[in-house]
Amino acid sequence: MKKILIANRGEIALRVMRTARKMGIRTVAVYSEADRDALHVRYADEAVLIGPAPSSASYLSIDKVIKAAKLTGADGIHPGYGFLSENAEFARAVERAGITFIGPNAHSIELMGSKLAAKEAVKDYNIPMVPGVDEAIIDVDKAKRIAKEIGFPILIKASAGGGGKGMRIVEDAASFEPQMDRAVSEAISAFGDGSVFIEKYIGSPRHIEIQILADMHGNVLYLFERECSIQRRHQKVVEEAPSAIVTPEIRKRMGAAAVRVAQACDYVGAGTVEFLMDQDKNFYFLEMNTRLQVEHPVTEMITGLDLVEQQIRVARGEVLSFFQEDLKITGHALELRIYAEDPLNDFLPSVGTLDTYVTPSGEGIRLDDSYEEGMTIPIYYDPMIAKLVTYGSNREEAIQRMREAIDAYHIKGAQTTLPFGKFVCDHEAFISGNFDTHFIKNYYSKEHILEQQGTEMAVAAKAGLRFFLEERDRLRVNNRIPSSWKNNR
């Protein structure tokens, strides 16, 4: 592979290019009209304009991306995350064009894109699953019977879903049918596929995922877990590795289960197997993400591996150069996603021009971003500004570094989730490790941030007053200097 086209934008495009460059591989950016001045365009060796701002006409256009690759002679395409990264048709079209898709084969993507197909595929692989049915509900009465057996509440899920879309909690038998009708029509309008199934509802789960890495020669390894329970409307905000509650014994079992999931779909490349963990630390397979994930840096920090480098090596057909026994966790890493969203206004997008953009740096700080002061956040795409990653020899140190890094990060021109990150790092439940996917719902309200800002403002006011008094005294001294001398400047 001599030249890679990155079919993405923002921080992930830059992040992939950095590794390509390190490996001596040339890079091609694609960009939309809204991204003419974007950093990924500037950073790449070559850049191709592929269309107007809306993603559907640019970053999501299979034809345009492949045309750009042919035009520039790219022999590999990295899809990043989002956009076309989990589009089986795209993976197929890339291979058909004689270009290497840096990701799993189209079959794996397709299989894991359907929750029911995924359940079916892993059936004989001894993977712990949430009690429920593993086929689409056709007979409502039968489903109701099974629901009673499992015990309410149960969850109706869309097979084509993911990220929480098309999910319905059913509290009792009476509300089964109306909730089911809603789930089906929601699934049809969102995914064009009304297949739904039921699972026992795990009330206070943690979301823990395992990073896996597989080569074309049958080697599959797990790169430990990431804890992603701090989410808002299925959008992760804080992630960490390792999880504060996963023991070496659980880690080994989860890792082995994740490897079997990968084997069940002939997986190649970097992938993530998601699990739910209940309050008794039982874990259940949820779904597999067949892409590089946003939060992959925390895994890189604790393993010392470059996941993009591994993706490229595996895509070139190389054998993984290490074994499971070679991998170990060193230290602890946290990631805060900094979104241009207003934590004081229900996390609504708050895009604008970054009038001030001063970033933290130093030991144990990694910042994956794609902005510079003066740049404007486009309204067309994901409003993530940056991923602030901190590393420490232990969890406490990583948290303390995150606090300091947040304080050293100065953004003006858009409201961001930075103060929310501070709230999390200062929260007793987070610090103790005793939290679940309801953390934000249970503990967060904007008053906490207002209070925090109030305290900060009070501190600033006090500092300002002291400065004023000191200056006044100094100036008074100056006033005693004879005017003839003072004016002689």
Ligand code: MV4
């Ligand atoms: C669940 C669940 C409870 N019980 N399944 C949400 C997204 C999709 N990937 C699966 N999800 C869930 N599935 C059962 N049987 C609770 C969730 C869930 C959740 C999972 C992970 C992280 C955040 C979440 C927030 C709400 C619900």
